[in-house]
Amino acid sequence: MKRIAFAALSVLATTSIATAQDIGADRVASAILHGYVQQDVNAIAPFSNxxxxxxxxxxxxxxxxxxxxxxxxxxxxxxxxxxxxxxxRYNTRGQAIVPFAIEGANGPAALGSGVQGRYMAIVLTLDSPEDTSWGFEDINYIGRSDYAAMAQTR
Structure with a gap:
């Protein structure tokens, strides 16, 4: 199972910009985060807005x-x-918000850590009204209640 997941991630990380972003926001965020873990700019760049x-x-x-x-x-x-x-989740500006960590008092913490604080989230945007491909905008801090109030669909 791990080999299949790794193979799928490898395909995502090496796919061209046009193809790479024709996937869901959750998968785009995951590919970006894998690039962060590996500190690989070339794995993140294809997902840029x-x-x-x-x-x-x-x-x-x-x-x-x-x-x-x-x-x-x-x-x-x-x-x-x-x-x-x-x-x-989707904010009122149409951005996709994907929390992946918590802003803890002692620095970033894992989602399951139980640490109190705001979510740290990958923010993805569409470049135009016609664009259907999510692009990496930033990592932002999102209040938990703000995230809970966001739309679950676009």
Whole structure:
């Protein structure tokens, strides 16, 4: 079973931008988080939204450091991801919100840790009204009650 999951993830991580994002928001978030765990910019970049594409291009050509992606509290949460995510919810701006960690008093914590704090979530966007492919916008902090109040479908 683990080999099948790993093989599926490998396919996601190496798929072209057009194909990679024709999948559900939960799978896109998972692929991004696997890239964080591996600290692999090239695994995350295909899932970028239009706004962040320039940033990933700058990392690829060496004019920008990947430190912004992997350092700090958000980077630590991504690097330390334990494989758990909560169901996708949608905010009023149409963004997909996928919690994967908790902002604890002592730093990021796993979802199942019991630590109190806001969720840390992958935020995905669509680049235009016609776009059907989710793109990585950011890692944001979401209050638990705010997440609970978000729509479960688009």
């Amino acid at each position: 239009e706004t962040n594409a320039e940033f990933f291009n700058a990392i690829s050509n060496g004019s920008e450091s990947p430190a912004e992606l992997f350092e700090g509290t958000r980077g630590a949460a991504g690097r330390g991801w334990d494989g758990m995510i909560l169901p996708v």
